[in-house]
Amino acid sequence: MISIEHISQSLHEALSASLNSTLVLLIEMVIAGVLVIALFAVLGLVLVFMERKVSAYIQIRLGPNRVGYQGFAQTAADTLKLLIKEGLTPDGADKFLFNLAPLVVMVVAMLIMAPIAFTKGFQLWDINIGVLYVSAVSSISVIGILMAGWASNNKYSMLGAMRSGAQIVSYELSAGLSVITIVILVGSLSINDIIASQQNGWWIFKGHIPVMISFIIFVIAVTAETNRAPFDLAEAESELTAGFHTEYSGMRFAFFFLAEYVNIFVVCAIGATLFFGGWMPFHIGSWEAFNHVMDFIPGIVWFFGKIFSLIFLIMWFRWTFPRLRIDQLLNLEWKYLLPIAMFNLLLTTLMAITGFYFK
Amino acid sequence: MTKEELKNKISDIIPAATFDEAGEWLNVSIDAIDWFPLAWQLRANAELDFEFLFNITAVDWKTHITMVYHLRSVKYGHIIVVKAKCDRTKTEIESVSKIWKTADLNEREAYDLMGVKFLNHPDLRRLFLTDDWEGYPLRKDYVDEVNIVKL
Amino acid sequence: MQYEEVATTEEGNLVINVGPQHPATHGVMHLVITLNGETILKVEPHLGYIHRSIEKMCESLSYRQFIYSTSRMDYLSAHINNHGCALAVEKGLQIEVPERAKVIRVLMDELTRVASHVLWWGAMAMDVGALTPFFHAFRERELINDIMEETCGARLTMNYMVPGGVMADLHPDFVRKVKDFVAFFRTKIDEYDTLITHNVIFQGRMKGVGVISAADAVSYGCTGPVLRACGVKCDIRKLSPYDGYEKLNFEEPLETAGDSYARYLQRMRELRESLSIIDQLIDNIPEGDFQAKTKAVLKLPKGEFYSRVETARGEFGVYIISEGGLTPYRIHFRSPGFNNLAALDHMARGQKIGDLVAIMGTLDLVIPDIDR
Numbered sequence: 001m002i003s004i005e006h007i008s009q010s011l012h013e014a015l016s017a018s019l020n021s022t023l024v025l026l027i028e029m030v031i032a033g034v035l036v037i038a039l040f041a042v043l044g045l046v047l048v049f050m051e052r053k054v055s056a057y058i059q060i061r062l063g064p065n066r067v068g069y070q071g072f073a074q075t076a077a078d079t080l081k082l083l084i085k086e087g088l089t090p091d092g093a094d095k096f097l098f099n100l101a102p103l104v105v106m107v108v109a110m111l112i113m114a115p116i117a118f119t120k121g122f123q124l125w126d127i128n129i130g131v132l133y134v135s136a137v138s139s140i141s142v143i144g145i146l147m148a149g150w151a152s153n154n155k156y157s158m159l160g161a162m163r164s165g166a167q168i169v170s171y172e173l174s175a176g177l178s179v180i181t182i183v184i185l186v187g188s189l190s191i192n193d194i195i196a197s198q199q200n201g202w203w204i205f206k207g208h209i210p211v212m213i214s215f216i217i218f219v220i221a222v223t224a225e226t227n228r229a230p231f232d233l234a235e236a237e238s239e240l241t242a243g244f245h246t247e248y249s250g251m252r253f254a255f256f257f258l259a260e261y262v263n264i265f266v267v268c269a270i271g272a273t274l275f276f277g278g279w280m281p282f283h284i285g286s287w288e289a290f291n292h293v294m295d296f297i298p299g300i301v302w303f304f305g306k307i308f309s310l311i312f313l314i315m316w317f318r319w320t321f322p323r324l325r326i327d328q329l330l331n332l333e334w335k336y337l338l339p340i341a342m343f344n345l346l347l348t349t350l351m352a353i354t355g356f357y358f359k
Numbered sequence: 360m361t362k363e364e365l366k367n368k369i370s371d372i373i374p375a376a377t378f379d380e381a382g383e384w385l386n387v388s389i390d391a392i393d394w395f396p397l398a399w400q401l402r403a404n405a406e407l408d409f410e411f412l413f414n415i416t417a418v419d420w421k422t423h424i425t426m427v428y429h430l431r432s433v434k435y436g437h438i439i440v441v442k443a444k445c446d447r448t449k450t451e452i453e454s455v456s457k458i459w460k461t462a463d464l465n466e467r468e469a470y471d472l473m474g475v476k477f478l479n480h481p482d483l484r485r486l487f488l489t490d491d492w493e494g495y496p497l498r499k500d501y502v503d504e505v506n507i508v509k510l
Numbered sequence: 511m512q513y514e515e516v517a518t519t520e521e522g523n524l525v526i527n528v529g530p531q532h533p534a535t536h537g538v539m540h541l542v543i544t545l546n547g548e549t550i551l552k553v554e555p556h557l558g559y560i561h562r563s564i565e566k567m568c569e570s571l572s573y574r575q576f577i578y579s580t581s582r583m584d585y586l587s588a589h590i591n592n593h594g595c596a597l598a599v600e601k602g603l604q605i606e607v608p609e610r611a612k613v614i615r616v617l618m619d620e621l622t623r624v625a626s627h628v629l630w631w632g633a634m635a636m637d638v639g640a641l642t643p644f645f646h647a648f649r650e651r652e653l654i655n656d657i658m659e660e661t662c663g664a665r666l667t668m669n670y671m672v673p674g675g676v677m678a679d680l681h682p683d684f685v686r687k688v689k690d691f692v693a694f695f696r697t698k699i700d701e702y703d704t705l706i707t708h709n710v711i712f713q714g715r716m717k718g719v720g721v722i723s724a725a726d727a728v729s730y731g732c733t734g735p736v737l738r739a740c741g742v743k744c745d746i747r748k749l750s751p752y753d754g755y756e757k758l759n760f761e762e763p764l765e766t767a768g769d770s771y772a773r774y775l776q777r778m779r780e781l782r783e784s785l786s787i788i789d790q791l792i793d794n795i796p797e798g799d800f801q802a803k804t805k806a807v808l809k810l811p812k813g814e815f816y817s818r819v820e821t822a823r824g825e826f827g828v829y830i831i832s833e834g835g836l837t838p839y840r841i842h843f844r845s846p847g848f849n850n851l852a853a854l855d856h857m858a859r860g861q862k863i864g865d866l867v868a869i870m871g872t873l874d875l876v877i878p879d880i881d882r
Contacts, residue, residue, distance in 0.1 A: 059641070059642050059644075059645040060645055060649060061645060155524060155526045159526075159548070163548075229639060230639060232639070233864075236864065237533055238533050238534045238637050238638075238639060239863050239866075239867050240863070241533060319641060320640070320642060321639075321640060321711055322635060322638040322709060322711050322712045322715060323638060323640075323711075323715075323864070324711055324714070324715070325714075325862050325864040325865065326862060327548075328714055328715075381813075383816070410725075410729070411728050412731060413827065413844060413849075414827050414842070414844040416829055416840075418839075419840070427829070427842075429816070429844075433744070436749070440816075460726070460852065460856075461729065461730050461731025461852055463852060464555075464848065464851070465731075465848075465849075468848075472565075472566075486557055487557055487558030487561040487563075487881065488558060488561070496563055497563070507566075
């Protein structure tokens, strides 16, 4: 059976046979870089199209349906439009930071991609602190947003950036705490270990109530962290026109736009890895026959299936709920989510010690 | 309160007021100088209790300008119309925005379009037109050769 | 004013312009707001971006013509505005309107009210960040527009009410379509409730926000749902009924809290009330003329004529001063939106920016109605 694992392995062997190890590493890095950028571009196109179709379905509309088959080329056309559009820099802006901000946001989104295991043996960087790395790097994106808001020299951008700063910093906490529950159960920070531990069932089922609680907290927290409705205060368009990217146009705006979607993809990938076993097929304990049937579906299909289900959930939120107010947003985090997450952490620890979960 | 009772009540406050009972509501005509004392009583007197100033109109009669105030009592449901006569060259009348807050914006509108100066208004500025606009468009002698097309 | 002056230049205070082009103002309105962090210290409306001075234009239009310009004021209550003007002219000329015309007018008024409130519902939800209800609202409004289009020939600026009755007779399909619509719409209001009214986030955004007391609301000249949400009866349809409202059996719903949520519930209840009025009338449209016989050229006698109607936003007054000529000597419109806007500053002080948008949503401002 052809699997991606074999492709990457055979490529490595083929390269090592003729070249020295430094050159091999260099070439492999270039390939990885190209693949990440390609994935980015494709993700941007697919997710934007998906969002438009999902929202159209919820809003009893048709959505894009003219360009290409069923409007599939619409996002490509939009990207082309953004590419050839003039990128304006406002007069009073801090030009250096203004131009740097979209790049920071983009680069952060790209960096988080590194430890994600797409399928068995197909991972850019098998780092032993994968989960810690992800939560550490993802909080850098707030710098990019603050930079954009401040450098635009626009009051709306400024307000949006301040909101975003308060929001991301607070919600990092509950996101982190809900991630830690899984780390406690697994006993490792490595993404591969976490996935391997779900060989006999995903954590959402094995860990029952505490893991379900932490999954709910995780979904709420990452929705807030990615600035998606109902937590889209940073760009609340009925209040702040477009929030921190009010002054951005052309490709710089597209970077923010793309980074938003890639961030959603990444956090959903983390969620899928932690709670739904990443690329691990649906296994039930010792039902060998059933598990074997499930193994016939490739890991990459499982992984992307899980991610897109989660993304659909987050999109569903966006097109259904009204937006929270800034004080309600912070109340929700500090008065409800954080205490619940901490209590849940305690519960999980007890559960891990007593072994009161499905093994 | 009936028209007759209102009439008696108001002539007690402003003896110089003249009345016109022909229409649907009681019309009271007074001088601009009497307006504020009357307004104060209309609002403060518990039997009159005109809480609701629902319409303010400025009318240019070419010889003078009349401010028309439509008042209603939410409690009793009676309505009166007060017409205060102002001089056309020196159009001044006391503001009633202290008594009815709705007068704040409505008086600004009357100032903007009809040029009535409201004394002691908290913030008397142009409302619709630009600050450097010349003239008062709703006055009958306003000339604008560009924008007003005579039929 | 009872407020102290807010120093706009003080350290830490931020002055921002909301509008003239801003998604929350639903048109070209300009608010200058002073902020301390996210908290609003002061809101000051700057108007006039679409001021057309309709009052001045009306002075050179005949009594048949001027009615049409009022459709352009509060374009969501076009029928009701026209109705108010027609009533004022009829008062002057002592025209007796045929029964059929009266019923048609009331039906059209109530359909307009439903259409206006439905659009408000969508826009209100959009103001608090839920984008989907807007499209759902338009689906229902479209049906009313279709009904209007068949009978009046227009979808927005109807110009259907004329002095003495209505412009044309009802379309043969009118009764059936309205019945279908009412039956369909009753299920949809329940859907609105599940989607927005009972939503926890929405209630959190609405309850206790933008509170105004009954005394203040009266003093600011608020009318319509804004005043009724404070528990003050002010429905012109009840206070001084016109064109047969006195014969109808309908409630004047009252909320008492005076906050954004009360204003929201108030309008939702009025929607249901309007449907019940339509129900009462749709089977009982009397036969007869749809327009009284009037002279080709109308000439109002010397005098003053004031008529009041209840639009979707509140009390709309038409004040005509006639000198006996072909055109009004002076005409003044008391627009509900203009007076409701006056209370915005009072409601928004001390609230957050997000609340300002929500409060503006509950005031249901239509900018051409404010600017005239």
